[in-house]
Each structure stands twice: as structure tokens, then as C-alpha cells.
Amino acid sequence: MNPQEAGIGEGISEVIVTTKSAAGKPNAAPIGIISEITEQSERSYFVTLYKGSQTLANVLATGRLAANVTSDAVLFVETAFDDLPRECFTDFAGLPVLREANAWIIFTSELVEERQEYLRFQLRSAAVKIDQTEVKAINRGLNAVIEATVLATRLRIATEKRERQELRQELERCAAIVAKCGGTRENQALAILREKVF
Amino acid sequence: MNPQEAGIGEGISEVIVTTKSAAGKPNAAPIGIISEITEQSERSYFVTLYKGSQTLANVLATGRLAANVTSDAVLFVETAFDDLPRECFTDFAGLPVLREANAWIIFTSELVEERQEYLRFQLRSAAVKIDQTEVKAINRGLNAVIEATVLATRLRIATEKRERQELRQELERCAAIVAKCGGTRENQALAILREKVF
Numbered sequence: 001m002n003p004q005e006a007g008i009g010e011g012i013s014e015v016i017v018t019t020k021s022a023a024g025k026p027n028a029a030p031i032g033i034i035s036e037i038t039e040q041s042e043r044s045y046f047v048t049l050y051k052g053s054q055t056l057a058n059v060l061a062t063g064r065l066a067a068n069v070t071s072d073a074v075l076f077v078e079t080a081f082d083d084l085p086r087e088c089f090t091d092f093a094g095l096p097v098l099r100e101a102n103a104w105i106i107f108t109s110e111l112v113e114e115r116q117e118y119l120r121f122q123l124r125s126a127a128v129k130i131d132q133t134e135v136k137a138i139n140r141g142l143n144a145v146i147e148a149t150v151l152a153t154r155l156r157i158a159t160e161k162r163e164r165q166e167l168r169q170e171l172e173r174c175a176a177i178v179a180k181c182g183g184t185r186e187n188q189a190l191a192i193l194r195e196k197v198f
Numbered sequence: 199m200n201p202q203e204a205g206i207g208e209g210i211s212e213v214i215v216t217t218k219s220a221a222g223k224p225n226a227a228p229i230g231i232i233s234e235i236t237e238q239s240e241r242s243y244f245v246t247l248y249k250g251s252q253t254l255a256n257v258l259a260t261g262r263l264a265a266n267v268t269s270d271a272v273l274f275v276e277t278a279f280d281d282l283p284r285e286c287f288t289d290f291a292g293l294p295v296l297r298e299a300n301a302w303i304i305f306t307s308e309l310v311e312e313r314q315e316y317l318r319f320q321l322r323s324a325a326v327k328i329d330q331t332e333v334k335a336i337n338r339g340l341n342a343v344i345e346a347t348v349l350a351t352r353l354r355i356a357t358e359k360r361e362r363q364e365l366r367q368e369l370e371r372c373a374a375i376v377a378k379c380g381g382t383r384e385n386q387a388l389a390i391l392r393e394k395v396f
Contacts, residue, residue, distance in 0.1 A: 011381035011384065014337065032338075032379070071334075103333045134331050135204055135301045138269055138340070139212070140212060141209050
């Protein structure tokens with residue numbers, strides 16, 4: 001099985017990346033896995049990890065990460081701002097993964113680029129497990145939660161007044177879409193996000 | 199099988215609605231199916247159809263519509279602005295449906311509300327078919343195509359200068375997300391959208 005069958009499509013796939021520290025402590029954070037098509041029509045996978053993040057520290061310590069494929073809005077928001085309790089994790093191929101995810105892909109990492117703010121790694125699939133497949137219509141509320149999480153992460157570090165104002169405006173636009181189109185999970189996720197940053 | 203198992207979740211599910219005219223001509227358009235939870239914890243389904251649309255004319259003529267569940271970006275953009283060729287359709291329970299969809303739900307419709315601009319129908323599931331299930335990570339590029347399609351539809355009827363300017367700005371924000379996060383299908387979809395309205 002390859003990452004594509006487990007839901008990692010072309011472009012950037014938004015997943016929850018789980019890792020463990022050298023001491024074995026699990027971590028989870030929403031991160032994009034980049035999938036590019038090579039000249040030989042093969043898939044290459046990459047990830048950009050920001051300096052100062054726990055995910056980067058763990059990947060440097062262990063050389064591995066797990067991509068957890070899920071469409072649960074609450075998981076994205078929670079892992080963006082908080083540590084998950086231990087009971088959310090289980091073990092797959094020696095790494096902590098999320099019980100609730102639909103699929104897990106274990107990647108090994110190779111440092112390919114260093115920039116001032118981030119490191120870029122090439123990823124190679126080491127193990128894949130699909131727990132459940134489904135059919136699911138697009139929900140604009142779910143999408144808006146993901147956008148709002150991205151915006152909220154930026155708002156947390158933005159200092160300039162005008163930028164903060166624009167981010168807040170965009171956040172309110174997302175919130176209106178969640179209220180109109182989302183289900184229970186999307187509205188729960190937005191409520192958590194509002195507590196954190198709005 | 200119920201609509202929920204076929205991907206119609208709580209909130210508004212963005213699907214391609216297919217219908218046929220009294221003369222049997224198929225039509226396809228991207229439309230949201232509204233799913234509400236009743237006080238008895240059951241699901242109720244509704245749809246809002248705008249006056250002047252072919253979908254409304256067909257639903258009034260036949261009393262039925264099909265919800266086609268798909269996450270193909272190009273299908274959303276194409277059906278928003280153009281007629282699909284006959285070969286895109288097949289037949290399910292007497293209605294035209296999209297060959298490429300992951301699931302089909304046939305609904306019967308009952309008019310429950312009339313407003314100046316639209317009619318609202320309650321929907322009842324008459325037949326369900328799941329063609330394929332999958333696991334698929336969230337792609338912000340796909341989401342941005344859906345948002346861009348909604349914005350483009352509004353831009354087509356907007357007359358006020360300031361509103362048109364704002365819609366164009368939001369469209370460019372979506373286009374940037376598609377370019378960054380989308381795969382081939384999302385970029386194809388955006389190219390079609392650009393031709394139509396940008």
C-alpha cells in the first residue's frame with residue numbers, strides 16, 4: 001500500500017502529524033504533507049517543519065513521523081493549540097498515532113533543505129494502515145474550520161495592527177461559513193478556536 | 199442504506215444535483231443539501247432552489263432529484279457554468295446521475311416554503327447507491343475551488359462596483375490557495391473558472 005491509497009493526494013494534504021520525543025512523549029500537530037510528481041511520474045513526499053516546534057525536535061530526534069488522515073474538525077483545532085491526552089494515542093509500527101484517524105502513514109525523514117525559519121525533509125513511506133474508508137460530501141463548514149485554524153495560528157504570532165485586523169476579518173468570514181454550513185463537530189471546533197484566539 | 203452512509207452529513211453537503219426535464223433532458227448543477235437533526239433525533243433533508251434555475255424547473259416537473267457525491271473539483275466548476283455532455287450521465291432509478299460520482303442518492307421533493315427568490319423543498323430518500331468509498335486527506339486547494347465557485351456565481355450577478363471588487367479580491371485569495379495546495383484537478387478547475395469569470 002502507498003500513501004496515495006491512504007489519502008495523501010497530489011498537492012498538500014492536511015493531516016495530523018504525530019511524533020514522539022527521544023524520551024517517548026507523544027505529540028500531535030496539524031501539518032501539510034506535500035506530494036509532488038517527479039519527472040519519472042513517481043510521487044515524492046516532503047514536509048516543512050518550523051524551527052521551535054515540538055514536531056521538528058521530535059523528527060530530528062527519531063527520524064520519523066506519522067501522518068494521521070482524518071476529517072474531524074475538532075482534532076485539527078485541538079492539536080493546533082493543545083497537547084492531546086495520552087488516551088487519544090495508540091501505537092503503530094513504534095510511533096504514536098491517533099486512534100480516531102481513518103488511516104496512518106509512517107514516514108522516515110531525510111533533511112533536504114535548511115532555511116532561516118524552517119527545515120524541509122523528504123519523506124519515505126515505511127508503513128501504511130487504512131482503518132476505514134468512507135464516502136463523504138464536501139462540507140464548506142469543515143473547510144472553513146481548517147482555514148480558520150491556519151488564520152488563527154498566524155494571528156497568534158502577528159504583531160502588526162493592520163495584519164491582525166485583516167486576519168480577524170477573515171476569521172469572521174470563516175466563522176459565518178461554519179455557522180451556516182457546518183455540523184456539530186465543526187461548530188464545536190469553532191467554539192474551541194474562539195476561546196483560543198478570536 | 200440512508201443518505202448519511204452515502205456521504206450526506208450534518209449541516210450543508212455540497213453535491214452535484216442532477217435532474218431531468220419533462221422531456222427527459224439531463225441537467226447537473228452544484229447545490230447544497232441541508233441536513234438537520236429533528237427533536238426526535240432523526241435527520242431531515244432540505245434543498246433551496248432559486249427561481250429561474252433549470253434544477254428548479256425540473257424538480258417542479260418531475261418531483262425528484264439526485265444528489266451525486268463527489269470531491270472532483272472540475273465537476274463542481276463545470277456544472278456551475280456549463281451543460282455536461284450526455285456521456286457524463288448514466289441512469290439510476292430513472293434519473294440521470296453522474297458516472298464519476300462516488301455515491302448517488304435519489305430524493306423525492308415536497309414544496310415547504312416559497313420566497314421571492316427561491317423555493318424550499320423537504321427531501322425524502324428514495325434510493326441510495328454507493329459506488330466507491332475512499333480515505334482522503336483534506337486538501338485546502340479543493341476547498342478553495344469550492345469557495346471560488348460560490349464567489350464566481352455571485353460575481354456573475356453582482357452589479358455594484360464595490361461588491362464586485364471585494365468578490366474579485368476573495369477570488370484571488372482562493373486562487374493563491376489552489377496554486378499552493380491543489381493538485382492537477384484543482385488547478386484545472388481554477389483555469390476553467392478563470393476563463394468564465396475572473
